[in-house]
Amino acid sequence: MGNALLQYATVLMLTIFVGVEIIxxxxxxxxxPLMSGSNAIHGVILVGAMLILGSAxxxxxxxxxxxxxxxxxxxxxxxxxxxxxxxxMFKAKPxxxxxxxxxxxx
Amino acid sequence: MSRGTLIDLLYLVxxxxxxxxxxxxxxxxxxxxxxxxxxxxxxxxxxxTFFKQVDGHSLYHVGLIxxxxxxxxxxxxxxxxxxxxxxxxxxxAIFNGVGGGAAALVSITEFVHIHSTxxxxxxTLEVLLGVLIGTVSFSGSAIAFxxxxxxxxxxxxxxxxxxxxxxxxxxxxxxxxxIILVNGQTTLLWILLALAVVLGVAFVLPIGGADVPVLIxxxxxxxxxxxxxxxxxxxxNLLIVAGTLVGASGxxxxxxxxxxxxxxxxxxxxxxxxxxxxxxGGTGADARPVRSGSPEDASxxxxxxxxxxxxxxxxxxxxxxxxxxxxxxxxxxxxxIEVFYAIHPVAGRMPGHMNxxxxxxxxxxxxxxxxxxxxxxxxTADVALVVGANDxxxxxxxxxxxxxxxxxxxxxxxxxxxxxxxxxxxxxxxxGIENELLYNPKTTLIFGDAKDTLTKIVAAVKAS
Numbered sequence: 001m002g003n004a005l006l007q008y009a010t011v012l013m014l015t016i017f018v019g020v021e022i023i024x025x026x027x028x029x030x031x032x033p034l035m036s037g038s039n040a041i042h043g044v045i046l047v048g049a050m051l052i053l054g055s056a057x058x059x060x061x062x063x064x065x066x067x068x069x070x071x072x073x074x075x076x077x078x079x080x081x082x083x084x085x086x087x088x089m090f091k092a093k094p095x096x097x098x099x100x101x102x103x104x105x106x
Numbered sequence: 107m108s109r110g111t112l113i114d115l116l117y118l119v120x121x122x123x124x125x126x127x128x129x130x131x132x133x134x135x136x137x138x139x140x141x142x143x144x145x146x147x148x149x150x151x152x153x154x155t156f157f158k159q160v161d162g163h164s165l166y167h168v169g170l171i172x173x174x175x176x177x178x179x180x181x182x183x184x185x186x187x188x189x190x191x192x193x194x195x196x197x198x199a200i201f202n203g204v205g206g207g208a209a210a211l212v213s214i215t216e217f218v219h220i221h222s223t224x225x226x227x228x229x230t231l232e233v234l235l236g237v238l239i240g241t242v243s244f245s246g247s248a249i250a251f252x253x254x255x256x257x258x259x260x261x262x263x264x265x266x267x268x269x270x271x272x273x274x275x276x277x278x279x280x281x282x283x284x285i286i287l288v289n290g291q292t293t294l295l296w297i298l299l300a301l302a303v304v305l306g307v308a309f310v311l312p313i314g315g316a317d318v319p320v321l322i323x324x325x326x327x328x329x330x331x332x333x334x335x336x337x338x339x340x341x342x343n344l345l346i347v348a349g350t351l352v353g354a355s356g357x358x359x360x361x362x363x364x365x366x367x368x369x370x371x372x373x374x375x376x377x378x379x380x381x382x383x384x385x386x387g388g389t390g391a392d393a394r395p396v397r398s399g400s401p402e403d404a405s406x407x408x409x410x411x412x413x414x415x416x417x418x419x420x421x422x423x424x425x426x427x428x429x430x431x432x433x434x435x436x437x438x439x440x441x442x443i444e445v446f447y448a449i450h451p452v453a454g455r456m457p458g459h460m461n462x463x464x465x466x467x468x469x470x471x472x473x474x475x476x477x478x479x480x481x482x483x484x485x486t487a488d489v490a491l492v493v494g495a496n497d498x499x500x501x502x503x504x505x506x507x508x509x510x511x512x513x514x515x516x517x518x519x520x521x522x523x524x525x526x527x528x529x530x531x532x533x534x535x536x537x538g539i540e541n542e543l544l545y546n547p548k549t550t551l552i553f554g555d556a557k558d559t560l561t562k563i564v565a566a567v568k569a570s
Contacts, residue, residue: 005228008338008346015347018125019354026132028366029449029476031359031457032194035323037131037141038356039202041124042330044148044348048212048340050155052219053174054165061215062167066174068211073178075205080145081186082197087138089191089465 033086040079046072109157116154117344123147124348128355151344191466192423195456196254199322202329203247209332210240210299216339217295227287232338234283237295238302240332243325245306250318250325253310260315268312269376275305316497317374319456320363324375327356366451367514377510396532396544398551401559404491404526405566407550411488411524413444415480417517418464420454421494421530425556428467431493434560435469437567446487447473448480448517450498481518490522492543494556496529500541511539525549528559 026034049072053065107115123143130140156165165171182201189197213236220229252258279301286294313321330352337345364371408414416435422428435445447469453460461474475483484490492499499519502509519525525548532544543549552559 004341005338008341008343011343011346012334012350015350016354019128019351020358022125022128022351023132023355023358026359026362027134028362028451029458029461030132030134030137031323031363031366031451032198032319032459032462033137033141034128034131035326035356035359035456036198037137037144038128038330038352038359039198039205039326040141040148041127041144041348042202042205042209042326042333042352044120044124044151044345045205045208045212045333045336046148047151047155048333048336048342048345049208050152050165050171051158051160051340051342052212052215053167053171054158055160055163055219056167056215057219061219062170064211064215064218065167066170068208068215069171069174070178071204071211072208073175074182075201075208076148077179078182078186078197078201079205080141080148081183082194082201083141084138084145085186085191086194086462087141089462 033083036079036083036086040076040083043072043076043079046076048072110159113154113158114343116150117342120147120151120154121344121347123150124351128351191463192426193255194459194462195319195322196251198456199247199251199254199318199325202322202326203244203251206240206243206247206325206329206332208240209329209336210237210244210302212336213237213240213332213339214295214299216336218292221290221292224290229339230287230290231283232335234286234295234298236332236335236339237298238279238283239328239335241299241302242306242309243328243332245303246310246325246328247306247322249307249310250322253315253318260318262314263311268308272305272308275301275308279305313375317367319452320360320367320371320374322456323356323360323363324371327353327360330354330356363452363457366457369514396551397547397549398553401552401554401562402566403550404552404559405563405570407524407526408438408443408489408491408563408567409441409570411438411443413446413483413487414438414489414491415446415448415475415484415487415519415522416491416493417448417450417480417495417499417519418453418460418493419450419495419498420459421496421528421556423454423459423463423494425494427493427557427560428463428469430557430560430564432464432467432469434564434567435473437564441567445473446475446480446483448475448484448490449477450495450517451477451515453495453498477515477517481521484518484521487522488524490519490525492519492525492527492529493560494528496541497539499543500539501543502539502541506542509539519543520546520548523548527551528556529553530555 049068056062056065127140127144130136213233217233253260282298330349334349364374438445449460503511503514503516
C-alpha cells in the first residue's frame with residue numbers, strides 16, 4: 001500500500017464530509033434538480049473513459065473504451081441539458097395582470 | 107511548470123466547480139448558475155485530458171475519442187431537449203444508467219489492460235468494486251426506466267424468498283470478488299459482470315413505481331461510488347472527488363426523499379410497497395355510495411367560492427392538463443376568487459416534479475404553496491380541487507395505523523368546505539390504496555379524463 005493510495009483515501013474521506021454537509025439544507029422542491037445535477041457530475045467518468053481509450057492497445061480494449069466514451073458523453077451532456085431545462089422553469093415569470101401578489105395576499 | 111502539473115491544476119479547478127455547483131443547486135436562486143458552473147468545469151477537465159500523457163505517451167486514438175463523443179452528443183442533446191417534461195424521471199434514470207455503464211466499462215477495460223502486469227491486490231479490488239457497483243447501477247436504472255416508461259408493470263414484482271435470493275446474489279458477488287483477488291482469473295470477471303446485471307434487476311423488481319424516484323437517487327449515488335472506484339484505479343483525484351461527492355450527497359438525498367414520503371429508506375427498498383393492498387380495497391369499494399357530479403356542477407361550486415386550493419397530482423401530468431388548469435385558475439381569479447396550488451413534496455413522480463410542470467404552464471410561482479402553508483390555507487378554503495392526485499390527499503395516512511402510507515405527511519383536502527375530486531375512475535392511486543376521502547360527504551366526484559373535465563369546467567365558468 002503506497003503513499004498514493006493513502007493520499008487518495010484522504011481525499012475520499014474529506015470529500016464524503018463535504019458531500020454530506022453541502023446538501024444538508026436543500027428545500028424539497030430542489031431535490032429533483034439536485035439529483036439530476038449530481039447525475040451530470042458523475043459523468044466526469046468521461047475523463048476516465050478518454051484515458052482508457054487513449055491507452056488501449058488491443059481491439060477488445062478499443063471497443064470497450066469506445067463504448068465507454070459514448071456512454072459517458074451521453075451521461076455528461078444529457079445530464080447537464082436536462083438539469084438546465086428543469087431549472088429554466090424555476091425562474092420567476094411575469095405575472096398575469098389579473099391578480100397581483102398583493103391582492104392575493106390581502 | 108510541467109504539462110502534467112498544469113493539467114492536474116486544471117483538474118483541481120474542475121473539482122472545485124463541482125463542489126460549488128452542488129452548493130448552488132441547493133438554493134433556488136443559484137441553482138441554474140450552479141449547473142452551468144459544473145458544465146464549465148467538466149468542459150475544462152475534458153479539454154485538459156486531451157493533452158494528458160498516459161504511460162509516457164500522448165493519448166492514442168484521439169480520432170476515435172472525438173467520434174465517440176460526437177455520437178454521444180448527437181444522441182443526448184435532442185433527447186434531453188425534446189422529451190416531454192412528464193417523462194423527465196425516466197430520462198434521469200437512463201442518463202444515470204449509462205453513467206454506471208461507462209464506469210463499469212472503464213473498470214473492465216482497465217482490468218484487461220493491467221492484468222498482464224500482475225497489479226497489486228488493492229488495485230484489482232478497486233477495479234472489481236467499480237465493475238460490480240457500476241453494473242448494478244446500469245441494469246437497475248434500465249429496469250427503473252422500464253417501470254416509469256410503462257414498458258413493464260409499475261407494480262412491485264415479487265416472488266417467494268425474494269429478499270433471501272437477493273441477499274444470496276449480493277453475497278455471491280462479494281465471494282466471487284475474493285476468488286478473483288486470490289487466483290486472478292480473467293474469465294471470472296465476466297461471471298461477476300453477469301451476476302451484477304442480474305443483481306441490479308433483482309434489486310429493482312420489488313420496488314413499486316411510486317418509489318422509483320427514490321431508487322433512482324440511490325442508483326445515482328451508486329454510480330458516483332463506481333466513478334470514485336475508477337478514480338482509485340486510474341489514480342485520478344478528480345474522479346475520486348466528483349464520484350465521492352455524488353455518492354455521499356446522493357445517499358443523503360435519498361434519505362431526505364424517503365423522509366419526505368414519511369418512510370424509512372429500508373421500507374422503500376425492501377417492503378414491496380403497494381403490491382398487496384389493491385385486492386383488499388377492490389371488493390368493498392363499489393358497494394359504498396359516492397356522490398358524483400358534472401363539470402357544470404363543479405363550475406357552480408367554484409363560482410360561489412371565494413378561496414380555492416387546487417391540489418394537483420401525477421394524473422394531471424399524464425393528462426397533460428397543466429395548461430388548462432392554469433387557464434381555470436386565471437378565469438377564477440378574474441371573478442375575484444383567490445386561487446392557490448397546494449404542492450405535496452412528492453406530488454408527481456419525483457420531489458419537485460409538480461413545481462416544474464406548473465412552472466412550465468406559467469402558473470405564477472407565488473401561488474404555489476408547500477405542504478404546511480397549504481394545510482393552513484385549506485382551513486379557510488371553500489373548495490379543494492383535487493386534480494389527478496390521490497395518495498397525497500389520503501386521510502388514511504393520518505388515521506389508519508394499518509395503512510402502508512400511515513405517517514406520510516398529506517395535504518388535508520378534507521379541511522376545506524367542499525372537495526371536488528377529478529378522477530378517471532374509482533381505481534385506487536399509484537400506491538394501490540383505497541382513499542376514504544372519496545366517500546367523505548363533503549366530496550363531489552367528477553369522473554373523466556382530467557383534461558376533458560377541466561376544459562368543460564373552464565367553458566362553464568366562462569359562460570356563467
